[in-house]
């Protein structure tokens with residue numbers, strides 16, 4: 556590994572060490588500052604190959620991804636409550652600190668889908684939509700204005716907050732549906748979706764992510780699209796990486812790796828027609 560790469564890894568380890576010592580990961584000046592430093596560090600264009608990490612750094616990365624996932628959930632829940640307290644919540648979603656990142660990521664995901672889909676999808680499933688389902692809201696409001704979004708989340712309180720956000724918008728709430736379930740227990744209804752979008756935080760390690768993808772491949776309609784969020788380079792300290800070998804039963808159609816302040820890579824694959 557180059558010395559620049561080693562310096563980046565040491566910086567990530569140092570931030571992880573500070574985060575892991577905190578009492579909790581609820582949004583606060585200290586937590587927000589450490590995550591801002593972590594994201595800034597991992598957006599570096601310095602090439603990092605996480606398959607070459609030593610055992611200590613591999614172990615740290617696995618724990619850091621889980622810690623980031625927890626903090627992201629707490630951040631989204633905190634802002635979903637804040638935004639949901641307004642009479643017209645959707646007029647206030649811009650207060651979410653990473654709103655512009657979601658705008659850019661949703662634009663990327665829409666552009667990729669637009670190149671692949673011959674028709675506008677009628678039904679999209681978003682798996683792991685969370686208390687602040689910004690991707691579904693932005694896609695439904697800005698890009699796919701006739702598409703119905705079925706949002707799945709294992710956490711009933713996440714769905715309750717999400718419903719609070721959209722219910723005051725009469726048009727949007729006609730196209731946004733929320734289902735409380737562990738995605739690994741949902742079977743029949745998946746055949747109706749032309750597109751299934753899998754959140755970055757569903758499947759917090761490689762094995763679990765591969766299990767979710769394998770499960771989806773067994774329940775999606777042949778020819779349907781699976782849109783996944785992955786990570787590349789140093790961004791792989793923040794999210795699990797999806798490799799082509801994890802996509803048995805799918806044909807990879809499009810891959811996007813960000814170079815700006817978008818964090819997630821995006822992969823779109825088609826479910827093989829032989830079912």
Ligand SMILES: C[S@@+](CC[C@H](N)C(=O)[O-])C[C@H]1O[C@@H](n2cnc3c(N)ncnc32)[C@H](O)[C@@H]1O
Pocket residue numbers: 627628631682683684685686707708709710713736737738739753754755756757758784
């Ligand atoms: C906090 S949101 C974050 C969404 C984020 N933008 C992303 O792309 O991951 C992730 C959500 O996934 C949900 N989740 C995790 N595992 C799940 C599963 N097996 N089935 C359904 N929802 C799940 C969590 O409850 C959480 O609300």
